[in-house]
Amino acid sequence: MLILGIETSCDETAAAVVRDGREILSNVVVSQIDIFAEYGGVIPEVAARSHLEVMLPVIDKALSDASCTWEEIDAIAVTHAPGLLGSLLIGTLTARTLAILHSKPLYAVHHLKSHVYANWLSSDVEIAFPVLALVVSGGHTQILHMPAHNQFEIVGTTRDDAVGECFDKVAKILGLPYPGGPSIANAAIGHNADKYKFPHPKVEGLDFSFSGLKTAVLRSVQQELGLPISHPSHDLKNHLNPEQVADFAASFQKTAVEILCEKLALAQIQYPEVKSVAVAGGVSANQELRIALPNAHFPSPALSGDNGAMVAAACYYEIKSGVKPIDPYSLNIYPRVSIEA
Ligand SMILES: Nc1ncnc2c1ncn2[C@@H]1O[C@H](COP(=O)(O)OP(=O)(O)OP(=O)(O)O)[C@@H](O)[C@H]1O
Ligand SMILES: [Mg+2]
Incomplete structure (x- = not known):
């Protein structure tokens, strides 16, 4: 299963294509660090506008780096919460629009869940539960x-x-x-x-x-x-x-x-x-x-920060657990503020 993961919760615009929750086919991250280094912190309004500028090119690059067409994508996963409201809006609106345009199932993924799932991307080692x-x-x-x-x-x-x-x-x-x-x-x-x-x-x-x-x-x-x-x-x-x-x-x-x-x-x-x-x-x-x-277990350092691959990985395990896609026309895909099962 190929999942396109989209992440815009803070100051990274990111998209990735991941196979079966583990194999990263592409992982594109455009960071706004250069902009915010000057101010010493993130300015939410500027972050949202920066996401808007690069969102579609980042997704295009994620698909082309993975040598993957829209037909091959099985699902779109997007970070819906928590994060900066304006930043989240750019990612979720983009994901909803693409899900409608390409008739793909859409999943709204919790950001912290995604961070945890970066661990499953990094190694072939099985992580034993609990x-x-x-x-x-x-x-x-x-x-x-x-x-x-x-x-x-x-x-x-x-x-x-x-x-x-x-x-x-x-x-x-x-x-x-x-x-x-x-x-x-x-x-x-x-x-x-x-x-x-x-x-x-x-x-x-x-x-x-x-x-x-x-x-x-x-x-x-x-x-x-x-x-x-x-x-x-x-x-x-x-x-x-x-x-x-x-x-x-x-x-x-x-x-x-x-x-x-x-x-x-x-x-x-x-x-x-x-x-x-x-x-x-x-x-x-x-x-x-x-x-x-x-x-x-630790993610590889490159996957510790915000990225789209971890969103795709978390989504894969949501699907495996029986989570159903959301309605891309619904206005109600966020905020769901807690980590839910
Ligand atoms: N090598 C490091 N040592 C300590 N802290 C680090 C290191 N690299 C990055 N960080 C810290 O990680 C934080 C950024 O992490 P991350 O991108 O996961 O946070 P976020 O997405 O902004 O917040 P959240 O995930 O809680 O919504 C920053 O506070 C940064 O200073
Ligand atoms: Mg984060």
């Missing part, structure tokens, strides 16, 4: 219990910031470029991760909290520089030397990875029947997290 999925992305930090394909229960979630968002905000304080995750990871290489100490949040159960870590870094930078807590965060980078930036990046990254691993370990105790751990989302590209979880 699975615990650690979703670590720009907008989410969740632990999902997954007893079987296409069955998800959220057992832990962040009460405030997502871990990726925390990487991005700490990078901003340190004057490192957007997106903050890769910038922090690069700056940290070979530097002292024990120089600065940050507290681990005391959140009960499997929930996370990352806003306190971001503030702890801010206060620590102010203290290191001998500046008052009222000193504006946007100016601190002008006082830090490269050595301090690198050590703050390394110390922050170490703490963030420790917090994720501690909660995951707790989840493994609470769900002793679990046979596999799968990490997903943009932060799963982080090398230190990969080193800290040697027995977990």
Whole structure:
């Protein structure tokens, strides 16, 4: 079965053709990072307009890279939620229109489900169920219990910031470029991760909290520089030397990875029947997290961030689980805000 996956939930316009949920025939991703690096973050209205410019060429390229015609496509899968409303609209309206034009079944796929399914794309290794999925992305930090394909229960979630968002905000304080995750990871290489100490949040159960870590870094930078807590965060980078930036990046990254691993370990105790751990989302590209979880499954780093292949993979397993296509004429394909079975 060939599925065309379309993804536009944030600042990547992406389309891919995937065979039977595992074999990537094409995977085209146009990122808007260059545009938003200048602003230090995504501007939703600009993101939506950028999607509109490249959406159809991206889909055309995905089909031609896969040497595939519309007749050969069995289904169209599109991210319907969660994400930026304007960005999602471009993808879902495009997918609905193409489904009508080419008479293809249309599936509306949850974005976090897609991130998890990036793990099935990356390897030939069978991932044994039950699975615990650690979703670590720009907008989410969740632990999902997954007893079987296409069955998800959220057992832990962040009460405030997502871990990726925390990487991005700490990078901003340190004057490192957007997106903050890769910038922090690069700056940290070979530097002292024990120089600065940050507290681990005391959140009960499997929930996370990352806003306190971001503030702890801010206060620590102010203290290191001998500046008052009222000193504006946007100016601190002008006082830090490269050595301090690198050590703050390394110390922050170490703490963030420790917090994720501690909660995951707790989840493994609470769900002793679990046979596999799968990490997903943009932060799963982080090398230190990969080193800290040697027995977990990870997507290939290129598939950690947003892409169309993971949408097609998730859709394949939805179809296998008996999920029916949606009516492309219906105005009601989003928002469905939770991960549903
Ligand atoms: N090597 C890395 N280390 C840490 N964080 C990283 C790395 N690479 C990317 N990230 C972070 O991943 C996040 C982007 O991931 P992703 O694209 O999955 O998020 P999103 O799609 O914006 O949010 P969501 O998936 O929750 O809707 C950013 O916060 C980015 O800083
Ligand atoms: Mg994402």
